[in-house]
Amino acid sequence: MLRFTLRQLEYFVAVGEAGSIAQASEMVNVSSPSISTAITQLEREFGLPLFVRQHAQGLSLTTAGKQMFEQAKNVLNESAGLVDLAGDISGTVRGPLSVGCLVTFAQMVLPAVRRSFVTTYPDVRVRQYELNQLEIFSGLRRAEIDLALTYDLDVPADLNFVPLLDLPPFVLVNEDHSLAGRDSVTVQDLVPHPMVLLDLPLSSDYFLSFFTQIGAKPIIAERTRDMAVMRSMVGNGFGYSIANVRPLRGVAPDGKKLQFLPFEGDVRPMRMGLLMAKDVESANVVRAFVAHCKSLQEGGVLPELAGGSGL
Numbered sequence: 001m002l003r004f005t006l007r008q009l010e011y012f013v014a015v016g017e018a019g020s021i022a023q024a025s026e027m028v029n030v031s032s033p034s035i036s037t038a039i040t041q042l043e044r045e046f047g048l049p050l051f052v053r054q055h056a057q058g059l060s061l062t063t064a065g066k067q068m069f070e071q072a073k074n075v076l077n078e079s080a081g082l083v084d085l086a087g088d089i090s091g092t093v094r095g096p097l098s099v100g101c102l103v104t105f106a107q108m109v110l111p112a113v114r115r116s117f118v119t120t121y122p123d124v125r126v127r128q129y130e131l132n133q134l135e136i137f138s139g140l141r142r143a144e145i146d147l148a149l150t151y152d153l154d155v156p157a158d159l160n161f162v163p164l165l166d167l168p169p170f171v172l173v174n175e176d177h178s179l180a181g182r183d184s185v186t187v188q189d190l191v192p193h194p195m196v197l198l199d200l201p202l203s204s205d206y207f208l209s210f211f212t213q214i215g216a217k218p219i220i221a222e223r224t225r226d227m228a229v230m231r232s233m234v235g236n237g238f239g240y241s242i243a244n245v246r247p248l249r250g251v252a253p254d255g256k257k258l259q260f261l262p263f264e265g266d267v268r269p270m271r272m273g274l275l276m277a278k279d280v281e282s283a284n285v286v287r288a289f290v291a292h293c294k295s296l297q298e299g300g301v302l303p304e305l306a307g308g309s310g311l
Contacts (some may be wrong), residue, residue, distance in 0.1 A: 004045050006079055011038040011049065016069040020058035093288040094123035100139055100148030104203065104227050105245040105272070106130040109149060109302070116301075117292050124285055132225075133202040140277055147276035149293070150179045151244075153202040155275065159174055162290060163273040164297045167244040169207070171261040172234045178242065184264045187214055194221035194239035198230050205241045210267060228253045244270040272302075 002155050014024035015035060025032045043050050050065035103109040106128075114126055129145055133153050137143040138158055151198055157163045171190065173180050179189060187210045195218045197204055211218050221239045224230050234241050235256025250258055274293060296302050 004042055006076065008038040008042050009076055012042055013069065013076060014187045015039060015059060015269065016061055046134050066088040089244060093121045093285055095285050096125045097285050097289060098127045098145040100129045100131050100136050100145040102150040103130045103132055108245060114295060117289060120292065122286060132200050136275060146280055147274050150275050152271040152273060159275055160278045161273050161275050163271050164293060165272040165302055166269045167272055168269040169242055169244050169263060169267055172241045172243060173259050174235050174237055175257050175259065177235060177240060178262065180259050182261055184262045186264045187211060190218065190240060191216045194219050196222045196230055196233045196239045196241040198227065198241060198243065199225055232257065234258060
């Protein structure tokens with residue numbers, strides 16, 4: 001009868017992923033000698049060499065080690081599933097939770113939401129991912145993330161969206177822009193001016209749709225996929241931009257002052273919420289995260305972070 005522990009398998013998988021005992025030690029926060037001993041014990045128990053030791057290149061899995069590595073990951077996943085199932089049956093909120101977040105507002109929303117959640121539920125192991133909208137769709141469908149904080153942009157029919165906030169769009173300009181100081185602007189007001197487009201999948205289509213609706217085209221002078229870069233370009237006079245999430249301080253990352261001008265007229269807001277597969281909310285930990293986000297919204301925390309109005 002084979003004798004090994006789940007902890008030994010965890011160390012084995014960590015070394016297989018990291019390619020060295022030293023890096024695996026940092027991953028699992030265990031001393032290198034303990035991991036080395038665990039690998040030696042596994043090799044003795046299985047009667048197989050799991051790694052080829054190469055002093056210059058670290059460790060590489062043997063042919064047998066590669067097969068054992070995949071099976072060991074399956075065993076660890078199944079064992080974690082048993083713990084999660086026990087939590088669901090007992091009503092305990094525990095286990096892993098993979099949370100995605102749209103990259104445009106991840107820095108402003110996700111860390112605070114995550115901190116308050118794990119403080120309330122210390123037995124949950126949260127991993128976070130900053131993604132664009134298409135990556136979120138893919139991650140949910142491939143079960144790489146459990147749910148995501150994002151916008152209701154082109155949400156596919158096979159996914160479920162739980163709304164939290166409405167985020168009206170606004171225009172960003174620097175202090176020297178000819179539109180600076182106005183109480184509001186129309187889309188038509190923007191047409192003659194150069195634009196710095198936040199060029200992310202689906203998000204850019206949303207911003208450009210404002211101009212399509214009035215039969216106009218913006219002058220796209222610059223494109224960037226980074227929200228912070230966009231703000232700095234606006235602050236340094238490369239053009240205006242459009243966004244739905246306002247930074248807490250009215251400055252670009254390099255300190256240049258920005259102004260935020262609301263739109264006049266009927267301009268569709270973004271709706272921030274939680275996106276997930278239709279059956280995933282049956283998991284106790286997912287239900288708890290959804291309820292937690294709703295409670296933050298009701299308590300005014302999410303609007304404070306994101307600058308939106310609660311639903």
